[in-house]
Each structure stands twice: as structure tokens, then as C-alpha cells.
Amino acid sequence: MSVDAWPTQKKFAEETGAQFTLLSDFAKEVSHMYGVLDEKAGVAWRMTFVIDKKGTIRRIDSGEDALDISGVMKMCGELTR
């Protein structure tokens, strides 16, 4: 998810071959709601949330930590077990 418009996400998905859903938060409301919006720059910070089937947040990685997906993968493994 980013604050890019959805046609930009479409192009981005095509170029990167992303096999997952790319969401467009063009209005920046969701980024604001999740507390990840940099108000000055008008973009979302890099942040990853793992949400279980009950809708509860189980893991949050932010900034440089969010580049390493091993923790997210581990949590997903635990949740699907």
C-alpha cells in the first residue's frame, strides 16, 4: 500500500511482477489512521503490519526493520499452523 494512485500501482505491479494486491491510499486517510503518514512529506513511512483472522495486529515492523521480511514470514507461519 502507498499513497500512489491506482493506475500507478497497476504499472508498478506490471513492472515488478508483484503477485499480491497493491492498494492505493490516494486520499492518505488509511495511512493517517494507521499512524504511518509523514504529514510534511505527504507519504507513508515504510511499515508492515501482520493482521490475524480475527483482525488483531500481531506484528509491526517499521523503517529499516520492515525491509527484512523474515519476522513477518515467521509470524505468518505461526498463524497458519
Added chain:
Amino acid sequence: MNIFPGSMPNPRHLFMPWLSISSAPLNLVRMTTRMGIMEIHRSLRVGDPAPDFELKDQHGSSVRLSEFLGKKNVVLAFYVLAFTGG
């Protein structure tokens, strides 16, 4: 506005008569002051319910987070901008 990053107590657990709790999401509190109504977002934490939203995907179709309730776990990754390596 986030003046208590990561440390804002949940007003539901405290008696704070100057804080009125908005219905949802949980991390939003409204404070009524002489200056008017102030909204404070406290950082989401592990164990909090994920606020629901509806957004368009890369095909232009709407996706609602609550569609996945009881069905799938969700990884929600915010990134800075497309085509920036962010």
C-alpha cells in the same frame, strides 16, 4: 497528530473525563479544548484491532480489510512510493 508516540494510554482504561472516545478506530481519541476539538492518533500496537478500511487495488476494484475476517491472515505493508526503491 501524534503527541504520545507509542506511549499513549488507552483512555478506556483510565478515568479521563476530558477525553471523549470516538466510536472507531481505537487509536483515535478526540479531545475537546477551549481551542476546539483536537484529534490525537496514538500509534497502533501489537494486540490492537486493525482499523478497517476500503481502498482500490491495482485493477481499480475495491478491497475492504474486513472481507478477510475469519478467512485469511493479512500482511499490510506500507511503502513510501512506487518506483522509488522505497
